[in-house]
Amino acid sequence: MAGFEKLFEPIKIGSVEIKNRIAMAPMGILGLSTERGGFSKRAEDYYVARAKGGTGLIITGIVKIENEIEKVHEGTIPCPTIDPSHFIRTSSEMVERIHAYGSKIFLQLGIGLGRVASPQMLACQPVAPSAIPNYWDPSITCRELTTDEVERLVKMAAESAAIAKVAGFDGVEIHAVHEGYLLDQFTIAMFNRRTDKYGGDLMGRLRLPIEVVKAIKKVNGENFPVALRFSIKSYIKDWNQGGLDGEDFVEKGRDTQEGLTIAPILEKAGYDAFDADAGSYDAWYWAHPPIYQKHGLYLPLTEQLKKVVNAPLIVAGRMEIPELAEKTLEEGKAADMINLGRGLLADPEWVNKVMQGRIEDIRPCIGCHDGCLGRGFVGKPLSCAVNPACGREIEYGISPAEKVKDVLVIGGGVSGMEAARVAALRGHKVTLYEKTGELGGHVVEGSVDEFKKDNARLLDWYKTQMKKLNIDVKLNTEVTPQLIEGRKPDVILVATGSKPIMPNVPGIDRDNVATATDVLLKKKPVGQKVVVIGGGLVGCETAISLAMDGKDVTVVEMLPELISSGLPVPHMNRTMVLDMLKFYNVKAVTNNSLLEVKDGAVEVIDRDFKRSTIPADTVVISIGLRADQKLYHEIADKMPNVYIIGDANKARNIMYAIWDAYEVARSI
Template identity: 65%
Template sequence: MNPVSFIKTASQMTERVHAYDSKIFLQLTAGFGRVAIPAILRGEAVAPSPIENFWNPKIMCRELTTEEVETIVKKFAEAAVIAKMSGFDGVEIHAVHEGYLLDQFTIALFNKRTDKYGGDLMGRLRFPIEIVQAIKKACGDDFPVSLRYSVKSYIKGIRQGGLAEEEFTELGRDIDEGLEAAKILEEAGYDAFNADAGTYDSWYWNHPPMYQKKGLYLPLTEKLKKVVNVPVLVAGRMEDPELASSALEEGKADAIVIGRGLLADPQLPNKIKSGKVDDIRPCLGCHDGCMGRIAQVKPLCCAVNPQVGREAEYGVKPAEKTKNVMVIGGGVAGMEAARICASRGHKVSLYEKGDTLGGVLLAAGVPDFKKDDIRLVHWYEKQLKDLKVDVYLNTEVTKELVDEINPDVVVVATGSTPKQLNIPGIERTLQATDVLLGKKKVGDKVVVIGGGLVGCELALWLAKQGKKVIIVEILKDILSAGMPIPHMNSEMLKDLLKFYNVEIRTNTSIAAVNDTGAVVKTETGEEIIAADSVIMAIGYDPDNRLYKQIAPYKAETYLLGDARKVQNIMNAIWDAYEVARNI
């Protein structure tokens, strides 16, 4: 974009932000380097040294010349001047973080240069040092420059991250070098560190899924705070108000950065300020609506908040005509449909055959790494109560009951039922949901049939309890069927399964179950896997029986959630939102 055009448009935004007595920084980046996606490359790939492209090893990156690096430094200064003229209060350099080009220059594993931008730590830091010095010279010492900074790389191997639970040799920037580099960068002129950990090789550190602990960077920022005098900002699943407050009070950070939490609930800060913490819609750490969407070349949004980023054209408006809406099913789709209909002014009644709302989320949220699923259920319960939705538990709806009530609109969200296999001994097996909910006891040796997301998370949960777990998957790889799973989630789950010694049998199918365990078929024949318990996690079928009875006789009847198509939480919420906002 032409600098003049940028200043004209960006200044309108900064002026509006300043009206609220807020500050706004602009991120400036040096680019991707070895981690550039081949499809977006224009010309040849470049990097600090001749190294393989992260995504395609067949692509060899060309080493940037000294003059090219010096030109990039000048461009940073020019961009900072434009940012200042546009009204930005400062800039953040992106980044000595996540393994982007600038970070690659600072890490010996990727930087084999022999000029002034290589060699020892000072040489490898020269690129970001010259950037901040050039910006300060161009914009003045009082123009703040923050640095997005990974304190530790967590590189176990090329394209292989290291878990917090395991001991491994750090191939990237270890904690000692990370702290030493921070002191040098502060001395060079950086005014703040927006700190985290990880690289593309350990992507589940930079983009932590639900399997990472909340506040995962705090042990690192606590150490960083002790060696630098400038502010330290920290993100990383920090949307929990108590966690964020304690981090500040204990001196582990100077400011809290929230990203995905604000997609889930843009009003999060205001709700904390007004004491309405129970009204904060939780982020699930799923990546399905944000990073997962980006990977699929789709607009960024949020799994639990379908309107975020497009509120003006996709928000909720009051209904033109009030209707009596009957929602059948208290899972996430039914709850979202009831919430949106009620918020638009409809009279809503919600019927659930069980004794509590939540549907499959009640089982999904049992493992320690999925507790936010339960938080989402509690959030819906409060929203429905505040909206005065009539909730009827322990009520199984029939066509006769629908006829008796005679609502204007019927929303059927009756969920799904576990898939069944016709094999000998099937009655000996357990269902994944029954195990998670504690309805069935599990022995010490367990075979999980199905290597999808449910089966793998169940296996991890059981393995963390000390059980010996074997996953049997008919396909050539686990996590390969069903809805797409964001890269950072699938990679971390696979690494955790390996760390907790979960055995994985692919290209293997279940043939029978007997009193000794599971009889499976492999490429070489049949064998018996000894087990105390065999658990089925092969997926679900839509339960749309009631819908088929009602739809022919009730003009305005909708089918939602797993009852329509078994997908994931995001699709259930999004479909319910779309339908309910138009009733």
């Protein structure tokens, strides 16, 4: 706790005292609700784990206040009003368990999704304040809500809050004048073209959030806290187009000045706290910041907000670095509480570890979204790329092994280190071999750029765990079948990783040809004009890195769009990379393949067999990775208990490298 005293000071929101200044940010629990709109046992265990980990305030993910006007498929999102008694039964025990750890819990009430509802989630036509295009499918026009329907939303918000109070929740948070959801759409002129009492001037557009808080206070009493999820600025450049930090554009949504104007009005209406951020679906990389965004990205905005409101200000935005969180509270200019979202998915014990002075043991979030929102949007349950037990804490935890085994791990990438870590935690004797002089595998080059430093933090965490668990790490040692035969281990985990795929074209062996790994690790010099072959995520990130260094970069991709093949890249990460490519003037040539590397140029060919030449001092190859399974095939049928994990199993991403390893190691 030394050096982090401010984080552990109590604070009040309305009449509710919270033991410290760390809140769990609201995150949707897709896949963790029941068919009747309650919380599943997995959801209960998920929230209780964060309370047990020391978090002062839990703010649940969104629950819908109704499921008739805007009907989503049952079981998608919790909803108190579908079956109030079921909701109370499934949430009251969860609340009681959370209270046992001294934590408080607010239920986040969602007024609706509106134009940002995915049509696949809905069992009806999308709705909105006005007849505007759906975000995900602009060919679909949202149905304008009637005045009677909007009034019913106010009634259902109050009814949901009353149910929450009966269930034992300490307060509610309204979702939201934030991120471009339905309530936010009512407040923004771009989306609200109504002529009734819920449209028109600023006060007309604010009528709905004002009526909501007043209705809740009327049924639950003035002392029942009502917080507001609030986006200070939208960052909307145009329909379905976001604006980057530092980019010159005209704000089409809510600009900072309007955000600072409406906040005091909403506070006066009765909101007891502001859970503040920025962004919208049109600029989703602000509302859900990927690895490319700065830590504390909202602080310049919340510093302005704090000057115009008196209610406690909770700030999120990649605040999971303890020193940043403490400094922000100490300065007192931009926040009164710290919201941790994905940081608590990655490590539910974040708070306890800070209090115990174990900062180095906090498992970092890497801003990938692969395990959380990325999974949710392809219909899979919430989890975390670096913490496979997230969202299934009890049933997928680590337990001691019944019999201690001699475990040999071959390969020191993240998959090998995760396997070694989990096996050691279970009590096995573990030896890890790495043929190079450094642990990390491909994540080493994936950590070089400033915008990828969270990957470096993950590698540092793994290296720390290797030491703390006394795992015998042998660097600069290539494992052979003979070495294994001499060791005779009980279990062999092959994590030999993957190698870059090189196209078989003329000139590929020229000196000016390099892999993305070579370029990022500066193993080869790079000229001024660079052509990157391969427009997947790695190719595009490498192109941005080179462009930031002042290079003239062109990406060549055989498909019609960049970042469109292989594993889906979560929407906020993909759109930010594409916008960064434009911002740094990276050119893209799609529907073309490499035909030949020439002196000072590459020749490419399109689908109509038309050839063209692109000047190139350096050619960077980034067309994918191939699993290195040589050793596995040499030993798999000769030795017992051999498993292949991570990229060696199939080249994918960090999440699957970790998840493969966790699954096998927790079971041996």
